[in-house]
Amino acid sequence: MKTVLTIAGSDSSGGAGIQADLKTMTELGTFGMSAITAITAQNTCGVNAVLALPCDMISAQIDAVCDDIFPDAVKIGMLANSQIVECVAASIKKNAMKNIVLDPVMVSTSGHRLLDDDASDALINVLMPLADIITPNIPEAECLAGMKIASKADMIKAAGIIAGSFDGAVLIKGGHLANTGANCIEDSTNVAADLLYHGGQTQWFEAEFVDNPNTHGTGCTLSSAIASELAKGADMPEAVRKAKAYLTGAIKAGLNLGKGRGPLNHAWQNTISDC
């Protein structure tokens, strides 16, 4: 069985972070392992508290995994501060890890900062160069590219700027532009459109925009799904295509848990075949 390591924060409500990552990996037929960077007390309504773990404990988790079950792919999510960004980068180099998917988590959907303001430079200069793909959402891509993004044309320009600073692929997730009219295609169907910039080529990945407020953990799920597909041997465009199909199914299947922006239904493939 192929193995995937997630290096990310814990979400007590189970919708995002490590918990979403492990559910995704299991559903996609890979063996999920974890190195926890921070513990959050959060639910579907918001983040109440964050405890960043000490760097030596984070490195120790990564080393313990790599010394025994070397991962076929790695997903990196919430890193909390610049010290953690640096220690995760050092562990990745030391263990010569491959198939690195970096989700540059900065702010939760509920508006809570999950990465210190002053950690962006370390993320860009120290960690990004080690990634095979980076998966920013629109606000994260705006920060990384240093420009506002209000249209598909802006997404293409920003992806080129971000890709110019490292060798990997860039997937700008368009969820924050969907339903604003900015990314409507000609037939005016509203779509959740993500842009992959890979090897100098751009490619759109479009899926139905699901009218469902329960989207807590969509970014975590997509990046873990890409890591799982890379671990199983897909090339980058195929990994993104399969990951997006899994994500869209999980949003569509809906669970309606919690009082706020609820989690996805990770087991949607089983649910459908049970009916």
Ligand SMILES: Nc1ncnc2c1ncn2[C@@H]1O[C@H](COP(=O)(O)OP(=O)(O)O)[C@@H](O)[C@H]1O
């Ligand atoms: N309501 C929705 N229906 C379908 N896909 C969605 C919806 N909301 C977000 N997505 C997709 O989920 C993924 C992550 O969403 P996005 O909101 O852009 O990033 P993040 O979760 O990191 O903020 C992207 O593939 C995006 O297109």
Ligand SMILES: Cc1ncc(COP(=O)(O)O)c(N)n1
């Ligand atoms: C531990 C952790 N990691 C990542 C996210 C981002 O997920 P979302 O954008 O859905 O809030 C989160 N809320 N918590």
